Amino acid sequence: MQRTACPERDDWRLTADACGFDFHTIDGERYWDERAHYAFTLQEIEHGIEAPTAEIDAMCLELVGRAVGHEAFLRRLRIPEAFWPLIRDSWHCDEGSLYGRLDLGFDGHGPAKLLEYNADTPTSIFEAAVFQWTWLEQAIERKIVAADCDQFNSIHERLIRRWAELGEGHDLHLAGTTESSEDAGTLAYLEDTASQAGLATTLIDIEDIGWREDGGGFVDLEGRDIALAFKLYPWEWMFRETFGAKLSHAQTRWIEPPWKAVLSNKGILPLLWEMFPGHPNLLPAFFEDDPRAASLGETFVRKPLYSREGANIALIRDGTAIVQQDGPYGAEGFVRQAYAPLPRLASSHAVIGSWLVDHTPCGLSIREDENPITGNSSRFLPHVIV
Amino acid sequence: MKRSRRVVLTMMGSAAVGVASMGLAQAKTCRPGTEAVPGAGGRLHCRAIYRGFGGTLHHFHGHGHGHGHGHAGG
Numbered sequence A: 001m002q003r004t005a006c007p008e009r010d011d012w013r014l015t016a017d018a019c020g021f022d023f024h025t026i027d028g029e030r031y032w033d034e035r036a037h038y039a040f041t042l043q044e045i046e047h048g049i050e051a052p053t054a055e056i057d058a059m060c061l062e063l064v065g066r067a068v069g070h071e072a073f074l075r076r077l078r079i080p081e082a083f084w085p086l087i088r089d090s091w092h093c094d095e096g097s098l099y100g101r102l103d104l105g106f107d108g109h110g111p112a113k114l115l116e117y118n119a120d121t122p123t124s125i126f127e128a129a130v131f132q133w134t135w136l137e138q139a140i141e142r143k144i145v146a147a148d149c150d151q152f153n154s155i156h157e158r159l160i161r162r163w164a165e166l167g168e169g170h171d172l173h174l175a176g177t178t179e180s181s182e183d184a185g186t187l188a189y190l191e192d193t194a195s196q197a198g199l200a201t202t203l204i205d206i207e208d209i210g211w212r213e214d215g216g217g218f219v220d221l222e223g224r225d226i227a228l229a230f231k232l233y234p235w236e237w238m239f240r241e242t243f244g245a246k247l248s249h250a251q252t253r254w255i256e257p258p259w260k261a262v263l264s265n266k267g268i269l270p271l272l273w274e275m276f277p278g279h280p281n282l283l284p285a286f287f288e289d290d291p292r293a294a295s296l297g298e299t300f301v302r303k304p305l306y307s308r309e310g311a312n313i314a315l316i317r318d319g320t321a322i323v324q325q326d327g328p329y330g331a332e333g334f335v336r337q338a339y340a341p342l343p344r345l346a347s348s349h350a351v352i353g354s355w356l357v358d359h360t361p362c363g364l365s366i367r368e369d370e371n372p373i374t375g376n377s378s379r380f381l382p383h384v385i386v
Numbered sequence B: 001m002k003r004s005r006r007v008v009l010t011m012m013g014s015a016a017v018g019v020a021s022m023g024l025a026q027a028k029t030c031r032p033g034t035e036a037v038p039g040a041g042g043r044l045h046c047r048a049i050y051r052g053f054g055g056t057l058h059h060f061h062g063h064g065h066g067h068g069h070g071h072a073g074g
Helices: A012-018 A042-067 A073-078 A081-092 A123-143 A155-169 A181-196 A234-239 A240-248 A267-273 A289-294 B057-062
Strands: A004-005 A036-040 A101-104 A113-118 A172-175 A201-205 A208-213 A218-219 A228-231 A253-254 A283-287 A300-304 A314-317 A320-324 A333-339 A350-359 A360-369 A377-382 A383-385 B034-038 B044-050
Touching: A036 A042, A036 A377, A042 A101, A042 A113, A042 A267, A042 A350, A042 A360, A042 B034, A073 A081, A073 A218, A081 A240, A101 A155, A101 A267, A113 A267, A123 A155, A123 A181, A123 A350, A123 A360, A123 A377, A123 A383, A155 A350, A155 A360, A172 A181, A181 A228, A181 A360, A234 A240, A234 B057, A267 A283, A267 A333, A283 A289, A289 A333, A360 A383
Parallel strands: A036 A383, A172 A201, A172 A228, A228 A253
Antiparallel strands: A004 A036, A101 A113, A101 A350, A208 A218, A208 B044, A283 A333, A300 A314, A300 A333, A314 A320, A350 A360, A360 A377, B034 B044
8 A cells, every 4th residue: 555646637626527526625625636646456455455344344234133133232322212113124124225434444564444334424425436436547548647557446336236226116315415515416426326227316405305294204395205215314313303203104215224323323333342352353442431441541532422524533642632523422422442543644644435335345435634533624535456 | 356437427516406495474274294385376385394304414513504514424
């Protein structure tokens, strides 16, 4: 695994704008950054990232299977009891997943370590699936990288294939926070892949989901029933909002399904460690109120059970928070995870995003930051296989 | 590993999203589970209840945040 500086395409902004990738710059800072790329060997990809990703996902599924049958697990994850049947039923009915992203610490030498699982509402998929691939094609054409370079990336094709399986002739509603350009872009891209799979699609804001008592169910602004919905909106938020109480009474099938609420919770980190102690792709982790957390000593990473984009995560060294991200999370409690320094190349910390579609590892993305905690504006860099 | 593929992007960035029209007048009596909203010609009619999802984002981030903030993905 190497970081290689390279010239950027002089027209990449035009290319980005032309395909609607309008969040390539955030608050005046580069989000998409092709002034360098990461290079991996095929061995590193297949054995260092792809295989561990599949294994971690399998462990996660085993955890869900255990959690839905044991109230103690759901209680430790602070999932409201009212939604346990919804989660359990979605699991037993085998409601399908579209995608997810594991965030891994990986330096090309030791085993990849699971930092967290973005199982419910992963973003950055357009840039991983499409814009990164477009970069590779043009970088080869323009001799920025060698002609025989490849990329670990079949995300786009697999999304289309998966939509065809999940759609089953239903119309698909895609709902999320459309006032955010990043979320709107993610929704638009996923809508596009669903459309290419032959699904009829409707994009709506999450606030524009309605509820109709007569006939019972969620409807769109036109009053049409929502039978199949992709939501880029966290389950834990939906549970506590006004319509949360309606979820159990609705016929709507959700993507990601309710059982993903288990995996998007950072409480899975100690639960995985409990189930698979010493696994090479896991870091020791404990709930903060667990006396065993003391075994981590005074240096660890503190994470809220619910958190996104690095919010409220703190890096504690010798008992003192040396880096801390602000945010609104933490009311449900925290976990402590052993600190595994991220690889630092050219003064930047790098995190691997390992993508799964239908539980199949199929691509990766790199996020880079001077801050050791990856956040919303951490730069996205492309990669190649050499 | 190498793949040739055809990426067709027809809709990225073209999301045109309707905004819920919230009725102001509530004089019309609606059945439970529906609400009165003005329709054509300003006449009230009953429709499904909206905005039962979405509150947490505003609780966390407030309204009107600019690019890159206040989103629900991760």
